[in-house]
Every structure is written in structure tokens, then in C-alpha cells.
Amino acid sequence: MKQLNIAVGIIRNTERQIFITRRASDAHMGDKWEFPGGKIEQGESPEQALVRELSEEVGIEASRYALYRKLEHSFPDRHVTLWFYLVDAWQGEPWGKEGQPGEWIPQHALKIDAFPPANVQVIEQLLAE
């Protein structure tokens, strides 16, 4: 079975809004909302992958981040380890650089069902803050 390590950014502004993006219809977990991020490549640290993915996907240069939660999830075809980082300082303004929809949403308004099942516990943690 495929084993993937994924670095993910929970980009939060001073108004406690979080920037989320929508996965492409034809991707794994298509049409689900996500925290931007992607695969940690060979030789990369999770932090390096985080900074690279946020630059590629939403056009920001992350400058302050801390590990918020690490979760494992088995999908029918793959096992993923997700490293969720809270990102609270960056340069630039996030946008859907790869053509994906993106929006700021109040932290307390996150919807568990809108995200992949691997995200349940991290969304619960954010909602409980």
C-alpha cells in the first residue's frame, strides 16, 4: 500500500480566519476542502515541504509555523501521515495559485464533513479552541 507523508499549513490570520482551498474534482479526495499542502519529498524535512508547498499552491512565503497535530489515516488505497502546522506569519497574500478555489473562513465555522476523513481530529481540535 502507498505510504505518503504530507505537510499541511493551517494558515491563520489575526482575525482567526483560516485560508482553505478546494481540491480538484479529479484528485484523490476530489472536491473536498483542504488545508494547502502536499507530499514531503525524499530528503526534505516536513518544514521544508511545508514552505515549498505553500509557495507553490497559495503563493506565500511562510515565516512562522509550529506543529499543531500529527495524524495517521488509512484510506482504501493509501496510508497517509499528515503533519499539520499552524502558520501565523507569512509574506504575501494567499490565493489559489493553481486555479483552485480558496477562501478565508472563521476558525469556529470549519465544517468537519467538508474535509477528507483524515482531518476529523484536527478540525475538532480547532473547533474546541
Ligand SMILES: Nc1nc2c([nH]c(=O)n2[C@H]2C[C@H](O)[C@@H](COP(=O)(O)OP(=O)(O)OP(=O)(O)O)O2)c(=O)[nH]1
Ligand atoms: N493538502 C492536504 N492534503 C490532505 C488533507 N487531508 C487529507 O487527507 N489530505 C490527503 C489528500 C492526498 O491524498 C494527500 C495530499 O496530497 P496532494 O495531492 O496535496 O499532494 P501534492 O500537493 O504533493 O500534489 P501532487 O503530487 O499530486 O501534484 O493528503 C489536507 O487537509 N490537506
Ligand SMILES: [Mg+2]
Ligand atoms: Mg497538495
